Amino acid sequence: MIDLAHFRKDPAFFRAAWSDRGVNVDVDALLAIDVQVRELKLQGETTQAELNGASKAIGQAAREGKDVAAAKETARTLGDRVRELDAKRAGVEQQLVERLAVLPNPCLAVVPKGKDAADNRVVSTWGTAPGFAFAPKAHWDLGPALDIIDFDRGAKISGSGFVALKGMGARLSRALVAFFLDRHTRRNGYTELAVPYLVQPQMMYGVGQLPKFADQLYRCPDDDLMLIPTAEVPVTNWHRDEILDLAELPKQFCAHTPCFRREAGAAGIGTRGMTRVHQFDKVEMVWLTPPERAESDLLTMRGHAESLLQELGLHYRVLELCTGDTGFSSCHTFDLEVWSAGTSSWLEVSSCSDFGEFQSRRANLKFRREKGGKPAHLATINGSGLALPRCLIALIEANQEADGSVVIPEVLRPYMDGLERITKTGVGGRGSGAG
RNA sequence: GGACAGGUGCCAGAGUGGUCGAAUGGGCACGAUUGGAAAUCGUGUGUACUUGAAAGAGUACCGAGGGUUCGAAUCCCUCCCUGUCCGCCA
Numbered sequence: 001m002i003d004l005a006h007f008r009k010d011p012a013f014f015r016a017a018w019s020d021r022g023v024n025v026d027v028d029a030l031l032a033i034d035v036q037v038r039e040l041k042l043q044g045e046t047t048q049a050e051l052n053g054a055s056k057a058i059g060q061a062a063r064e065g066k067d068v069a070a071a072k073e074t075a076r077t078l079g080d081r082v083r084e085l086d087a088k089r090a091g092v093e094q095q096l097v098e099r100l101a102v103l104p105n106p107c108l109a110v111v112p113k114g115k116d117a118a119d120n121r122v123v124s125t126w127g128t129a130p131g132f133a134f135a136p137k138a139h140w141d142l143g144p145a146l147d148i149i150d151f152d153r154g155a156k157i158s159g160s161g162f163v164a165l166k167g168m169g170a171r172l173s174r175a176l177v178a179f180f181l182d183r184h185t186r187r188n189g190y191t192e193l194a195v196p197y198l199v200q201p202q203m204m205y206g207v208g209q210l211p212k213f214a215d216q217l218y219r220c221p222d223d224d225l226m227l228i229p230t231a232e233v234p235v236t237n238w239h240r241d242e243i244l245d246l247a248e249l250p251k252q253f254c255a256h257t258p259c260f261r262r263e264a265g266a267a268g269i270g271t272r273g274m275t276r277v278h279q280f281d282k283v284e285m286v287w288l289t290p291p292e293r294a295e296s297d298l299l300t301m302r303g304h305a306e307s308l309l310q311e312l313g314l315h316y317r318v319l320e321l322c323t324g325d326t327g328f329s330s331c332h333t334f335d336l337e338v339w340s341a342g343t344s345s346w347l348e349v350s351s352c353s354d355f356g357e358f359q360s361r362r363a364n365l366k367f368r369r370e371k372g373g374k375p376a377h378l379a380t381i382n383g384s385g386l387a388l389p390r391c392l393i394a395l396i397e398a399n400q401e402a403d404g405s406v407v408i409p410e411v412l413r414p415y416m417d418g419l420e421r422i423t424k425t426g427v428g429g430r431g432s433g434a435g
Numbered sequence: 436g437g438a439c440a441g442g443u444g445c446c447a448g449a450g451u452g453g454u455c456g457a458a459u460g461g462g463c464a465c466g467a468u469u470g471g472a473a474a475u476c477g478u479g480u481g482u483a484c485u486u487g488a489a490a491g492a493g494u495a496c497c498g499a500g501g502g503u504u505c506g507a508a509u510c511c512c513u514c515c516c517u518g519u520c521c522g523c524c525a
Contacts, residue, residue, distance in 0.1 A: 041485055045494045052494090055506040059453035068505080075505035243482090371464065372480075 017106030040089035114322025127315035138342035140273035175415035195234035206363030208329030227260035231284035250289035294379035342397035352383030
């Protein structure tokens with residue numbers, strides 16, 4: 001949610017910002033509705049004040065034994081008037097709220113202007129693409145050959161877009177999660193949370209998933225709950241409706257959860273294998289921080305995500321998204337893309353975003369700069385650290401050998417009972433594909 | 436899932452139709468007292484919105500949403516949550 005007061009003061013800023021994002025907004029209509037709401041509110045409250053005064057007088061008179069029939073009659077008329085104004089106001093206000101709810105966060109001035117992904121800026125590139133003396137395979141060949149990824153059974157059980165892991169594939173996935181969480185909690189000061197995967201619709205609204213992206217969410221209508229598309233949803237809402245102290249900021253949380261996405265409309269485009277699936281595991285980092293720190297904290301957090309890829313030895317690049325490609329709630333986003341050696345393409349494994357106060361206004365996240373001071377909205381920042389299936393893809397593709405086996409990076413071996421290599425041969429024991 | 440009991444301010448806890456944004460106690464903040472502290476005393480201590488240059492004024496909020504009434508924390512309805520017991524169960 002944008003800052004309404006700011007919008008009234010400087011509509012030109014928002015007009016330009018939304019235009020940069022490629023969103024067409026009738027700013028004048030919005031302003032007009034806002035004025036109307038406030039006029040009706042003022043009238044309604046003034047009338048209510050009158051009614052309150054009249055009611056008080058009636059109570060007084062009644063206690064003194066006076067006749068209050070006539071006074072009641074006028075009060076009743078006032079009451080009708082209040083209800084009338086209130087209903088009118090509510091109607092107009094709902095229009096305003098509905099319109100505002102689908103307007104994106106203005107990007108920061110540093111964000112490169114652009115139309116779509118083609119205009120994103122490459123900030124840096126780390127490492128080099130691995131070279132092979134043979135034709136490297138894509139994960140959709142490697143995985144099934146090693147019997148660690150099972151596309152057919154995933155689809156059999158839940159339909160297209162669902163993937164299953166088996167044996168050392170499942171183990172490797174678990175190792176990555178454990179490795180990520182350990183780095184965040186032990187090295188970078190994050191507090192780990194284990195959160196519900198089904199949440200109430202308001203939580204989705206709080207981070208900006210609703211109302212605009214309802215078609216991307218799985219829902220359980222009988223219970224009015226929705227499956228989270230990212231841990232961002234429950235974690236960002238952790239301190240909802242609270243007022244934090246400056247001294248306890250920034251809050252740094254991490255959480256591992258499965259993520260559920262309908263990916264409506266995405267079928268057929270770059271969906272081969274498990275680069276785009278309906279359910280995947282991800283470790284998410286979320287910061288709650290004072291707004292003035294947000295941008296520097298964003299860089300810190302991005303560094304945390306990058307260090308994981310570096311430790312895994314994976315070639316990646318950092319993109320700064322342009323205005324046209326930046327997500328709805330974000331005002332500044334960096335994407336981390338890892339190299340897929342099997343398909344010679346970049347895969348997004350992390351998106352690190354500064355949301356400013358946009359989510360805080362929606363989720364009611366506040367803090368106090370000093371005791372007795374006025375509550376102010378927090379800034380929220382989040383980023384993947386990291387998204388599993390694509391890391392797993394990059395990992396096995398980059399570390400494959402001519403015989404189809406996959407070398408496990410040093411940092412993961414402690415999580416794999418010291419296993420150095422995943423091979424097809426062998427059943428049971430160390431080095432087993434079946435685990 | 437069934438039966439009871441509850442949900443009030445930072446916390447505890449009063450309040451069963453008007454004088455209640457809400458007693459009292461605790462906590463916290465500031466001040467007095469003290470060599471310093473404890474104790475004691477005094478003052479203060481919610482959020483949001485509207486209006487106003489400001490001081491201030493107004494409105495709403497006692498789990499949520501409806502209803503009755505001139506007037507609701509208080510009465511009625513629906514729902515949610517918590518506790519206890521029973522049932523079921525990973």
